[in-house]
Amino acid sequence: MTDPLVLCIALPLVGAMLVTALPRWSVRLGIVSALATTAAAVALTAAVWQQGTLHLILGGWDAQLAIALRADGLATALVLMANLVGLGISVYATGYFHDRLRVRSFWPLWLLLWAALNGLFLAGDLFNLYVMLELLGIAAAALGALTGNRDAVAANLRYLLVGLLGSISYLLGVALLYTAHGTLDLGLLAQRIAAAPELFAVNAAAMALMVAGLALKAALFPLHFWLPPAHANAPAPVSAALSALVVKAAFYLILRLWLDLFWPITGMAAAMLPALLGAVAVLWGSWRALRAERLKLLAAYSTVAQIGYLFLFLPLLTATPPGPARDDLLAALLLMAVTHGFAKAGFFLAAGLVQTNAGHDRIDDLGGTAQRLPATTFAIALSGSALIGLPPSGSFIGKWLLMQGAIATGQWWWVIVVTTGSLLASAYVFRVLSRAFGLEPTPLKFITDARAEVPALTLALISVAVLGLASGPLWTLLGLSAAGSGAGGGT
Numbered sequence: 001m002t003d004p005l006v007l008c009i010a011l012p013l014v015g016a017m018l019v020t021a022l023p024r025w026s027v028r029l030g031i032v033s034a035l036a037t038t039a040a041a042v043a044l045t046a047a048v049w050q051q052g053t054l055h056l057i058l059g060g061w062d063a064q065l066a067i068a069l070r071a072d073g074l075a076t077a078l079v080l081m082a083n084l085v086g087l088g089i090s091v092y093a094t095g096y097f098h099d100r101l102r103v104r105s106f107w108p109l110w111l112l113l114w115a116a117l118n119g120l121f122l123a124g125d126l127f128n129l130y131v132m133l134e135l136l137g138i139a140a141a142a143l144g145a146l147t148g149n150r151d152a153v154a155a156n157l158r159y160l161l162v163g164l165l166g167s168i169s170y171l172l173g174v175a176l177l178y179t180a181h182g183t184l185d186l187g188l189l190a191q192r193i194a195a196a197p198e199l200f201a202v203n204a205a206a207m208a209l210m211v212a213g214l215a216l217k218a219a220l221f222p223l224h225f226w227l228p229p230a231h232a233n234a235p236a237p238v239s240a241a242l243s244a245l246v247v248k249a250a251f252y253l254i255l256r257l258w259l260d261l262f263w264p265i266t267g268m269a270a271a272m273l274p275a276l277l278g279a280v281a282v283l284w285g286s287w288r289a290l291r292a293e294r295l296k297l298l299a300a301y302s303t304v305a306q307i308g309y310l311f312l313f314l315p316l317l318t319a320t321p322p323g324p325a326r327d328d329l330l331a332a333l334l335l336m337a338v339t340h341g342f343a344k345a346g347f348f349l350a351a352g353l354v355q356t357n358a359g360h361d362r363i364d365d366l367g368g369t370a371q372r373l374p375a376t377t378f379a380i381a382l383s384g385s386a387l388i389g390l391p392p393s394g395s396f397i398g399k400w401l402l403m404q405g406a407i408a409t410g411q412w413w414w415v416i417v418v419t420t421g422s423l424l425a426s427a428y429v430f431r432v433l434s435r436a437f438g439l440e441p442t443p444l445k446f447i448t449d450a451r452a453e454v455p456a457l458t459l460a461l462i463s464v465a466v467l468g469l470a471s472g473p474l475w476t477l478l479g480l481s482a483a484g485s486g487a488g489g490g491t
Contacts, residue, residue, distance in 0.1 A: 004044035005056045005069045008079060008118040011037045016111035023104040027094055030107040034090035037114060041083035048076045049477060055124070068124030068185055073477050074334060075121045078252055081338045082117050082245050084462070085345045088455035092349050093237040095452040096356075102146055106237075109146075113139035113241065120249050126174045126184040129253060133170065137163035137217070140246050144234040155229035162216060162226045166250075169213030173206040180206075186261060194264045207262045211254055211274070218250035220274065220311060221281035224304045228288075231300035236352020239296060243303040244345035248337055251310050255333075258314060271315040278311025279417040286424035290431065295351045295361035298428055299344065302387055305421060306340045312402060312414050319409040329405045336398030339467045343386035343395070346460030350379040353452055363431065367438035375453045377436050382460035384429030386467075389422050394467030 015033025019026040048054060053072040071079070093110070097103045116136035123129045141163065144156035178184055180202045181192040193203055219227040227247070231239050254274075258266060285305030292298035313333040320326040353376045354369060355361040369377055386393040399418055406414040 003056055004040050004047055005054060005071055005122055006058075007040035008037065008044055008083075008122065009069075009115050011040055012111040012115035012118065016108045016115065019104075019107040019111065026104050026107040030111065031090060031094065033111055034087050034114075037118070038083045038087045041079050041118070044071055045076050045080050045477070047071075048073065067128055069122045070124040070186070071122055074252075074255075074330075077334055077338060077477055078248065079118055079121045081341045082114075082121070082248075085244050085341055085459060086114050086117075086241070088345060088459045089237045089240050089349070092240075092352075092452050092455040096235065096237055096352065102235075105146060106143070106235075109139050109143045110237075110241075113143065113246075117245055117249055121252065124186055126177065126186065126189070130167065130171055130174060133217070133249075133253070134167055136246060136249060137167065140238075140242055141230075143238040144230050144242065146235050146238065147233065149233070151229065152233040155226070155233050159226050159230040166213040166216035169216070170210045171213075173208075173210035173213070176202055176206040176209070186256075190261050190263075193261065197264070200265055203262065203265050207257065207265065207270075210257060214250045214254045214257075215274065215277075218247050218254065218307055219304055220307065221277050221284055221304065224281065224285070227304060228297060228300040231303065231348075232294060232297040236296075236348055236355065239299070239352070240345040240348035243299065243348060244341040247303065247307055248341055251307060251337070255310075259317065259330075266318060268315060268318055271318040274311045275315045275414075278308040278314075279414070281305060281308025281311070282417055282421040283424070286421050286428065290424055290428040292428075293362060293364070295354060295363055295366070295432065296348065298363065298432065299347050299351055302347075302425070302428070303344060305425070306344070306387065309399070309402070309418070309421070310337055312417065313405075315411060316402070316405040316409055316414075319411070320405065325405070325408065328401055332398040332401035332405075335394050335467065336402075339386055339394030339398065339463050342459045342467065343383040343393075343463035346379050346456050346458075346463065347383035347387070349452070349456035349459065350376045350383065353456065354380075356452075363435055366432070366435045369436040375457055377433070379453075379456040379460040380436070381429075381433055382457075382464050384425075384432070386460070386463040388425040388429055392469050393464045395463075 012033055015029060015037070018033070019029045022029060048071055053070065056069040058067040058069070090110070093106060097106055113136060116132045116139060120129060120132035120136060123132055137160065141156045141160035144159060145153045174184065177189060180199050181189055181196070183189050183192065193199075216223045231242050234242060282305045285301050285303070285308060289298045289301035289305065292301055310333060313329060316329055317326060320329060351361060353373065354366065357373060358366065358369065386395050389395040389399040399422065403415045403418055406412055
């Protein structure tokens with residue numbers, strides 16, 4: 001049980017049980033669990049860096065029956081991002097929640113969500129992916145309703161129902177594949193799909209059901225209706241986790257299915273539909289963020305737009321043959337996803353500090369914030385620059401390669417979408433900063449706490465300084481996945 005693949009899932013599960021059994025020690029036990037789980041993620045990253053893709057079959061069963069875990073560069077990069085962001089959120093939460101009931105409710109749910117995230121990124125078969133997907137959705141909805149107010153409960157009840165609908169759609173696709181091929185192991189299933197072109201209709205139906213269900217969970221336009229109210233009304237650390245991590249997990253599964261499982265039956269027509277919806281998401285989400293009246297609502301609509309960028313890569317990957325150019329595209333996609341995870345977590349944590357100190361998060365009434373909360377305002381500015389895609393952030397590199405790929409494959413129209421989305425992002429970020437640097441007095445409580453300010457600023461700095469200026473090691477790690485992904489080489 002000392003394998004880092006197992007520890008990444010087992011440690012937060014054990015932590016969740018301990019904080020439930022010993023609620024008086026929930027904060028201390030929660031932080032210890034967060035540190036241990038993050039250490040396991042770092043150890044997993046080091047192991048993949050040295051050995052390449054890792055496989056583990058639990059219990060010694062046959063691959064068709066056992067719980068299989070798998071970590072390649074793609075999965076490991078997202079596990080590392082999720083755990084570093086999770087550690088920052090955990091530290092922030094120690095200074096955010098003061099009510100005893102909410103403290104004791106937050107930690108078990110948060111650690112369960114963390115375990116589900118790691119399990120989802122590392123699962124090697126479709127059914128265990130479904131189990132982790134369900135655990136993730138239930139924990140996320142419960143966390144989002146922790147404030148107990150009417151809007152939060154209603155928004156997260158809608159989120160729960162939408163998530164269940166997406167899970168049912170995904171599970172129907174899994175059932176079709178199992179009926180047709182007799183296995184749910186990703187590696188075996190990929191081989192059987194490639195070897196059975198006569199089952200194209202069944203495989204296509206399964207892909208449509210699974211991708212549609214996951215697109216609902218990823219809030220791809222026009223299936224995004226549940227996201228803004230759910231994320232905007234959740235507590236700040238929960239909003240950060242939902243926007244930075246949970247929706248990313250659903251997109252990760254779509255990417256895995258697209259590149260590793262259904263590559264024999266996907267084509268440009270199939271790739272264009274989610275990409276077109278992603279393009280609309282970029283424009284619509286950015287426009288709604290620009291028009292938002294509240295800071296957290298702006299961040300929520302920004303998430304709709306940022307997820308849209310990731311879907312633009314699908315037709316580029318489909319049109320690019322295996323080789324260095326395709327590897328760069330996949331690495332750029334993952335770099336954008338990781339950068340967004342850090343940036344959006346930092347933005348939401350900073351927005352929570354503003355809301356706590358000002359007593360509200362109305363953008364037009366945030367004058368004086370920069371003078372009274374300079375570190376928090378700096379975190380918002382850094383996160384905002386990463387969301388825009390300004391150099392030297394990681395998203396600048398990702399967007400640059402996205403536009404290069406669009407031109408190289410003759411899909412130049414995506415350049416217009418990326419450019420317009422970036423201009424709109426600039427407008428809504430500078431709108432927030434212009435209000436924050438205004439001189440109008442805003443009544444503040446001056447509740448400044450390093451446990452809250454340091455995580456927000458650190459995550460924002462990572463999205464710009466580390467992923468932009470020092471992304472070489474991460475790029476190499478992503479390349480471990482990129483080199484093996486795609487037509488027939490993914491699993």
